[in-house]
Amino acid sequence: MSPTFKKHVCRCAATTLTALALWNCSEDSHASDSDHAILLGETANVAFQLDYAETPLLDSIVLDCYGTDTIHLVHSAENNSFNLDLFPGEDWIFNAKLYANGTLMQQGEVTTSLEAGSAVNLKIPMHALIGFVYVKVPIGFGNPAGIKKGEMKLTSKGESFTFPMEFESDYVTFTSDELKLDREYHITISMEDKNGKAIFSLEDDFMLDENTPVPSFQIESLRSKIALAIDLAKDVNLQVSLTLPAMKRAPAVDDIVISEFFIWTSTKDTTQYSFVELYNGSTDTLILDKCTIGKTSNVSGSAEFETVSLPPNEILVVGNRDKANTAGIYKSVENMPAFVKNAGSLVLQCNGAVIDSLYYGKADSIHVSPLPVGTTSPTAPKSLQLNIGFWDKRAEPDSWCTDTPTPGMISACGN
Template sequence: MSPTIQKHVCRYAATALTALTCWNCSGDSQAESPIDTIQIGESANIALNLDYTETPLLDSLVLDCYGTDTLHLVHSIDKKSFNLDLFPSDNWKFNAKLYANASLMQEGEVTTALEAGSAVSLKIPMHALIGFVYVKIPIGFGNPAGIKSGEMKLTSEEDTYTYPMVFDSDNVTFTSDKLKLNRKYHISLSMQDENGKAIFSLEDDFTLDETTPIPSFQIASLRSKIELAIDIAKEVNVQIPLTIPAMKRSPNVNDIVISEFFLNANKSDSTQFNFVEFYNGSTDTLVLDKCTFGKTSDTDGSAEFGAIELPPNEALVVGEAEPADIEGIYKYTESLPAFVKSSSSIVLQCDGAILDSLYYGKADSLITSPIPVHTATSGVRKSTQLNIELWDKRDEPNSWCTDAPTPGVIYACRN
């Protein structure tokens, strides 16, 4: 989805007012109507940046402007600034609100004077009103640990809250309702298998306040250390009763998938380059050795990348350029396979075993519903991206979309 901006502008809609007047009009004859433009003043430009705490489950940013005009604007989650042309006034008030987890979470306000022709840049400091707890735990493609149920319990001096576990593709999540700030809480989190046997548990204490209204518990894997984004107790009580295999191992089928490919880069645009992206959906660090990808299972003409340790929930990007900054792990290859832009196959194999493959482009007698690909030679060029939540249906075209390339970034398709 592209960013949505809703504007409701009252009383005035521009910096100039044009009046059309009909002179000497009658039923028999009509003279041409002269156009008289009435200038009511030069506008001021103001840039507003919202200074808020990074928040998971962010819904929207809302800005209300009060002055010679009244405006109500709503931004989607990928924009945190507003740029406006407004009428001059000695008293403009800007009220910003941040909504997350379906609640008003943070709010801020500034007042300023705007002079005609001026350019003003302001930062609106946002203050937390309430908080919530959000825990996301990757469980790996296919849920190999067999997690079936779980709950999160939050206890303060005044209240006790219990929240169920929710499955989200290869993750489970625990999300609280809105919570009061300036409170100490005890968190108890547990997960069980289908027989009710404990698989994972965590207990700890933390404080919600204005500086940490959303303490996001970052758990990279059931097999890894737990990192907390808050000032917590010195020791975290974590129990993993399940017998767990080695953290580092060779990949198996359905451990690693092709998650994005871009094979139609504009050579005149230095920011674009052809690449193929692979995603580790397991709960282990995969040791990729003797791995190649190409158009067929025949390794002739395929690209080879050296030994790599790919952590769980990380992306590996293999491309034909050396970008200055990129998410995930990047490997440069001098000889990216000569994939046909309109239709071809991509095959990933390691140590002689095919781990994943796909066919994109045009339908044929064998594949009637290929994965979509963007082949435009002018304008915006798009990559093909997997909705990672549909990893087990990745042979279906509806599990993919075309959008602006995002090498190293994994998220559900926007369109």
């Protein structure tokens, strides 16, 4: 099995996922008898609820069904619910497995009988087998603190484990191997600059058990005061020796980038709306005051949005709808500029200074390599999306792609 890795941060809490996607079992079914049963409608519908501890680095969920048929289904991290039509039988066994960080993390099993024409809702309690530690620390676009190396140490019952720091665009991560449950661990995280000077250190104790197989260490910022939030025990020994600019300040160039842009709405679909997505890649909370979205650096004809405080690694969506359901902070504007759909510019300004801009569409004497354009479609609209890992190359078309709009989410074309 080669699961696809997708790294993300989530707080550890129990969650229940309801089965919605329809699956048929034609691949593993017995030929004649099974086909006859399906034609007669003699099947049972089974919906599954997998009750498991939410986990970062989730790879896949596997469901094995043993009964009249033997069925093996694999869902990716984005598709984690099941709904099946199965043949009647006395003793159906359903075994669910959750893989995360490349390892079998949790497992559960239920047994039931299925009658023809019945609809059954099953809940599969998942039990953690092992745990791991995942820490994500934002460091800002361009790594202004100069972090060069770091490590995470875990100790428990005389055993010691060391894991290196990994760079991921504007943040760093620490990920352990699989760890034994029902143990107390001592964690130490340290980061240094190129001269070996300590920039950040953290030390604490935590319990790893079946209820918390992946403890939540979500470090929102390297700040020592208001912007620092760590979900740890009460007695936290935290040392911050990093000095950065003001914790709350106005944005500058390369602090905020346009990460998604959608103007290719269809008049046939009233749920679509134009929006501009902005991502704070700095390590500060930025005060966006007197900011406008326009087609040129001339603020005349641009749309101004209300003042907003945007924390590090957070997303702001500015759209032409009064209210919108997005994953990030949302601000509406009364008059979104009438952007030309086949070619044009987008300019973000704050207090009269250009913070970011882009040009899309047709090449000309000034714009030799313009960015691609989205598409208008009632059923499959496409927005322009930045691969955030290439924030410093965002003037290049290869750093962008077009896909289904995802306002408030950093997910360039599904990645």
